[in-house]
Structures are given as C-alpha cells and as structure tokens.
Amino acid sequence: METRIKDQIKDIEQKYQVKVLYACETGSRAWGFPSPDSDYDVRMIYMHDLDWYLSLSDKKDTIEFMSEDGELDVTGWDIKKCLKLMWKSNGALLERVQSPVIYREEKNISSLLKEYSEKCFAPIATMHHYLGMAKNSFSEIDGRDEIKLKKLFYTLRATLACKWILEKDSVPPIVFMTMVNELSFDQNLKDKIVNLIGLKSGKTEKYIHPAEKDLNTFITNELMIASAAFEGLAGRKQREVDLDSLFKQIVKTY
Numbered sequence: 622m623e624t625r626i627k628d629q630i631k632d633i634e635q636k637y638q639v640k641v642l643y644a645c646e647t648g649s650r651a652w653g654f655p656s657p658d659s660d661y662d663v664r665m666i667y668m669h670d671l672d673w674y675l676s677l678s679d680k681k682d683t684i685e686f687m688s689e690d691g692e693l694d695v696t697g698w699d700i701k702k703c704l705k706l707m708w709k710s711n712g713a714l715l716e717r718v719q720s721p722v723i724y725r726e727e728k729n730i731s732s733l734l735k736e737y738s739e740k741c742f743a744p745i746a747t748m749h750h751y752l753g754m755a756k757n758s759f760s761e762i763d764g765r766d767e768i769k770l771k772k773l774f775y776t777l778r779a780t781l782a783c784k785w786i787l788e789k790d791s792v793p794p795i796v797f798m799t800m801v802n803e804l805s806f807d808q809n810l811k812d813k814i815v816n817l818i819g820l821k822s823g824k825t826e827k828y829i830h831p832a833e834k835d836l837n838t839f840i841t842n843e844l845m846i847a848s849a850a851f852e853g854l855a856g857r858k859q860r861e862v863d864l865d866s867l868f869k870q871i872v873k874t875y
Contacts, residue, residue: 629686633665639684641667642700642726643726643727644666644726645664645723646664647662647663647664647717650662651716651720651721652797656826657822658826660692661692664697665725666697668875671873682702683696683697685697704867707738708864710738710742710747711750713750714738715793721796727875728875737862737864740858740859740862741857741862741864742859743858744786745851745856748786748847748851752844755780758779762776762832768830769830770817773836777797778797780839781801782800783844783847784843785800813833
C-alpha cells in the first residue's frame with residue numbers, strides 16, 4: 622500500500638502540475654487505533670510554480686482523489702491555503718503536520734510547518750474544532766445500549782484533545798495514546814481504553830459493541846468542563862507571526 626500511495630502522489634503531481642511538499646497519513650491509522658479494514662487517509666500539502674500565484678483570479682486550491690476500491694482517500698491543500706488555515710489554528714492542519722506516518726517530505730518542511738503552527742496556536746479556535754467534533758460524535762452513541770466502537774474512539778479522541786488544551790495549554794498531539802498516557806484521569810479508564818484498542822484492531826469498522834457507561838460518564842463530564850471553559854480561553858498566543866515571509870520562502874526555495 623505504501624508503494625501504491627507514493628505512485629498515486631506522483632500521478633497527482635503530473636496530472637495537476639504541482640509539487641507535493643508533504644504527504645502523510647491521517648485518520649485512525651495515524652491516531653493509533655485502526656481496524657483491519659480502515660481506509661488510508663492521505664493528506665498532501667502541495668505548491669504550484671510561482672506564476673500560478675501571480676494572478677488576480679481565485680483558483681481551486683484543493684485536490685481530491687478516491688480510489689475505486691475505496692481503500693485510498695487522498696486530499697491535498699495548496700500551501701497558501703494551508704498557511705491561511707494555520708493562521709486560524711485549524712485543528713485538521715495542526716494534526717497533519719504532526720503525523721507519525723509520512724509518505725513524502727521535502728527538505729524537512731514538516732518541522733518548519735510544525736514550528737509555525739505552534740506559534741499560531743489559538744486555544745479557543747482549536748477548542749472550538751475539537752469540542753464540536755466531540756459533541757457531534759457523542760450524539761451518535763450517547764444513551765444507546767449498543768454502539769459502533771469506531772464512534773466511541775472518535776468521541777474519546779476529540780474529548781481528550783479538549784482536555785489537553787485545558788490542562789497543557791498547547792497543541793493536542795495527533796497520537797491518541799500520547800494523550801491517554803500524559804493526561805490525568807482514572808487509571809482504570811486508561812486500562813479499558815488500551816484493551817478496547819486491542820479489540821478494535823481485530824474488528825471491522827462496522828463492529829457493534831456494548832455501550833461503555835463509565836467511559837460515557839467520563840466523556841459527559843469532560844465535555845461539560847470544556848464547554849464551561851470555552852469562552853474564557855485565549856486567542857492566538859503569539860500575536861506577530863510573519864506567514865507572508867514564510868510563504869515567500871517556501872515558494873522560492875522548494
């Protein structure tokens with residue numbers, strides 16, 4: 622699959638006349654709790670040649686590809702779009718530059734993007750992203766006797782990201798177990814989460830699981846805390862971040 626992904630990236634470069642600066646895995650395979658039939662969520666950051674940006678017209682700044690078998694889901698964002706999202710402390714971009722699974726990287730650009738994403742980190746903006754995600758996912762399992770285990774993990778991941786923002790005041794890690802290990806909460810719940818990850822690794826995405834009431838209670842309490850704290854969170858921690866210069870550096874150097 623890695624070879625197939627790298628070949629697809631090359632095909633996309635040729636078709637769209639772009640240079641892929643960075644391509645990584647996101648989704649459950651990057652978060653650390655995939656099922657055997659989980660698809661591959663590949664996310665790219667790419668750039669055009671300089672003349673493409675010297676235009677008065679707005680141009681499409683995304684690329685999307687889905688394989689016929691559904692195994693490979695590829696999405697790309699132009700570097701200019703990425704830097705605009707970085708300025709907004711976009712949660713998806715913050716995850717992307719941290720991915721532990723990298724398929725393509727030009728000249729250590731992930732380190733550069735990660736450095737600037739931390740400078741742009743706005744707790745209130747990132748909390749808005751994860752709190753909405755957690756509430757939406759939780760609404761699909763709360764109060765039910767049987768649930769999709771996949772949805773429980775989606776809810777837990779977003780909930781722990783909210784908890785991380787409140788307790789660590791920093792960008793939440795993409796790797797789920799980093800949050801489980803480093804955040805303070807009941808060890809019995811942590812042990813249960815580890816066991817459920819082991820269970821999920823052998824079940825399909827459609828697997829139905831009995832509701833975990835203690836985890837539901839934990840999620841409910843943490844989301845209440847996050848919701849109550851939301852309005853009091855800070856905006857961007859570093860006011861002056863020169864993303865214009867970073868953009869120029871990237872399009873001229875890479």
